[in-house]
Amino acid sequence: MAHQTRSARKAGLFDLRWIIAVLFGIYGVVLIVLGVGFRTDEDLAKAGGININLWSGVGMAALAAVFGLWAAWRPMVVPERVEEMPPADDAAGAGER
Amino acid sequence: MSVLAGADLRLNAGPIDYALLVVYFAVVLGIGALARRSVSTSLDFLLSGRSLPAWVTGLAFISANLGALEIFGMTANGAQYGLPTMHYYWIGAIPAMVFLGLVMMPFYYGSKVRSVPEFLRRRFGKGAHLVNAISFAVAAVLIAGVNLYALASVVNVLLGWPIWVSIIVAGLVVLSYTTLGGLSAAIYNEVLQFFVIVAMLLPLTIVGLHKVGGWQGLVDKITANNSNATEQLSSWPGSNLTGITNPTMSVIGIVFGLGFVLSFGYWTTNFAEVQRALSAKNMSAARRTPIIGAYPKTLIPLIIIIPGMIAAVLVPEMGKAKAALLADPNAATDVKFNNALELLIRDLLPNGMLGIAITGLLAAFMAGMAANISSLNTVFTYDLWQDYVVKDRPDEYYLRVGRWVTVVGTVIAMGTAFIAGGYNNIMDYVQTLFSFFNAPLFATFILGMFWKRMTAAAGWSGLVFGTLAAVLVDILNRAGALHLQGQGASFVGASAAFVVDIVVSVAVSLATVPRPEAELTGLVWSLTPKSTRQHSTEGDGGGWYRKPLLLGIGVLVLTFVLNLVFG
Numbered sequence: 001m002a003h004q005t006r007s008a009r010k011a012g013l014f015d016l017r018w019i020i021a022v023l024f025g026i027y028g029v030v031l032i033v034l035g036v037g038f039r040t041d042e043d044l045a046k047a048g049g050i051n052i053n054l055w056s057g058v059g060m061a062a063l064a065a066v067f068g069l070w071a072a073w074r075p076m077v078v079p080e081r082v083e084e085m086p087p088a089d090d091a092a093g094a095g096e097r
Numbered sequence: 098m099s100v101l102a103g104a105d106l107r108l109n110a111g112p113i114d115y116a117l118l119v120v121y122f123a124v125v126l127g128i129g130a131l132a133r134r135s136v137s138t139s140l141d142f143l144l145s146g147r148s149l150p151a152w153v154t155g156l157a158f159i160s161a162n163l164g165a166l167e168i169f170g171m172t173a174n175g176a177q178y179g180l181p182t183m184h185y186y187w188i189g190a191i192p193a194m195v196f197l198g199l200v201m202m203p204f205y206y207g208s209k210v211r212s213v214p215e216f217l218r219r220r221f222g223k224g225a226h227l228v229n230a231i232s233f234a235v236a237a238v239l240i241a242g243v244n245l246y247a248l249a250s251v252v253n254v255l256l257g258w259p260i261w262v263s264i265i266v267a268g269l270v271v272l273s274y275t276t277l278g279g280l281s282a283a284i285y286n287e288v289l290q291f292f293v294i295v296a297m298l299l300p301l302t303i304v305g306l307h308k309v310g311g312w313q314g315l316v317d318k319i320t321a322n323n324s325n326a327t328e329q330l331s332s333w334p335g336s337n338l339t340g341i342t343n344p345t346m347s348v349i350g351i352v353f354g355l356g357f358v359l360s361f362g363y364w365t366t367n368f369a370e371v372q373r374a375l376s377a378k379n380m381s382a383a384r385r386t387p388i389i390g391a392y393p394k395t396l397i398p399l400i401i402i403i404p405g406m407i408a409a410v411l412v413p414e415m416g417k418a419k420a421a422l423l424a425d426p427n428a429a430t431d432v433k434f435n436n437a438l439e440l441l442i443r444d445l446l447p448n449g450m451l452g453i454a455i456t457g458l459l460a461a462f463m464a465g466m467a468a469n470i471s472s473l474n475t476v477f478t479y480d481l482w483q484d485y486v487v488k489d490r491p492d493e494y495y496l497r498v499g500r501w502v503t504v505v506g507t508v509i510a511m512g513t514a515f516i517a518g519g520y521n522n523i524m525d526y527v528q529t530l531f532s533f534f535n536a537p538l539f540a541t542f543i544l545g546m547f548w549k550r551m552t553a554a555a556g557w558s559g560l561v562f563g564t565l566a567a568v569l570v571d572i573l574n575r576a577g578a579l580h581l582q583g584q585g586a587s588f589v590g591a592s593a594a595f596v597v598d599i600v601v602s603v604a605v606s607l608a609t610v611p612r613p614e615a616e617l618t619g620l621v622w623s624l625t626p627k628s629t630r631q632h633s634t635e636g637d638g639g640g641w642y643r644k645p646l647l648l649g650i651g652v653l654v655l656t657f658v659l660n661l662v663f664g
Contacts, residue, residue, distance in 0.1 A: 019124065020289065020292060023293075030117065035449070046447055047308070048308035059296075063292070
């Protein structure tokens, strides 16, 4: 695990948890705004009376908050050097060699 | 909502939906661009990817499979067959994933095999390697066609373009996405995609169940609409799924054909799946990867199959088509089961959530097709072209070949997409392909791993005859000689491929000379020292909650309970 390496630094934006937090933060806010400010009776009827934009938005914002807090609480660190480079993932990135 | 005849498959996407879609692709391409900007950050990117905890590799493990096949095929299956579709998860995935983690992973990881073709070359030499590389390349192109068809059908409902224009445009978009470097972020994208797909399916299921009157409402409506409702509402014996009327034989077909041959073949030898676990940071994490992935895999059918079942009672066109097809399997209908998910999204989700749903669909299909094309690229360039056709050229030469393979592969996939479009239920087609390619591979793999006497000639001949057996079953069934409807034909085909492969392999092995034992160390179970198969229980490998066996038993119990609930 990353915590034990001496010469290490934070991964910052490359931490997947931040990427998830940012994406779902944006989605959550947009959906909440839509759900509160722009809901129409037609939309409500479509979803059988549930304000699905609002509730999905709340759920996504909560997900974003969990990942953001987790990433802030335990930042990921990248080891400076890795002894043995694991093999390239052949299923991906072959065109990039 | 205005309903126009002829355009009633259109999703009513507005500016806000496209904006949400653009945000996703900006994030995905942004990851790729950031990773490319400088070598050191690219290294950071790869390294931080590798130091991710096991829950992330576990999610990537099932995400690699959560593409077009899963989402379209399984909602189509849910709409057509109902609860028996759950077997694709509870029988068809969980036991194999636990087996991979507990039994095979120590051996895979310990023997330092990196991929399936590599194992075959080291274990059996060139013959089996060549056969596997060719069949893998063919399968990759055909399955890329399935992904492309699914992608095109989303474009078709979104923009109203004819399906052939959609296929060509979607193919070109994937081609540019692949070359733009989206793949360098493969694992990150897979995990991101997992959350977007759940963000699409969970609200859809909740709204659908609410609108249909809860679970009881769904049961009542299915009972009222279908003559075979009892079969659709109980996962066993699944006669409607297998097409085998005798309940005992149907259960055997599911357990042996789907649960053993197809499932173990897929999960334990599939190139993309196994590699996710092999790239884990240590033995403990490698063993836990498929088992951790098994937990969401157990629960996700609830938000994939149930929406399919809801679509068949809530969407008028779908209900009409289902009734017509139930009466006559060859009836011409306006919509296909493959359309179930799009139709439900169209009817239930308002602008906003609609954008999330479109994003989830497009993301899954693009990533799925991109993975197919790039694995074709690798296998064709390195395992076929470099090993057998044009050897010993500089690296740039093979890089160029790889680029051309990407283009040619995409063009061929545009052609195979039309084959996929000809099936009413995409999953029938996919399971047929798996019976051709995965079932014999699993037989050769498992026999070669545990039987040191198996020879090189047996390696390739077993694969060839196994595949031929499955193809023969498919031809016989099409010709009407077998009378198997639904997916029973592929279960029988897979079982035939497995049995023929084993029989041919054993017969050929006994007639030919085995390889010396010294060459097989680390490749055959009995010749691999036990120490290389065990992992440390200290530090990262320690703690009772990290014990693979305990985690494995936990998920099997969960699966058993779900089987009782939906039995």
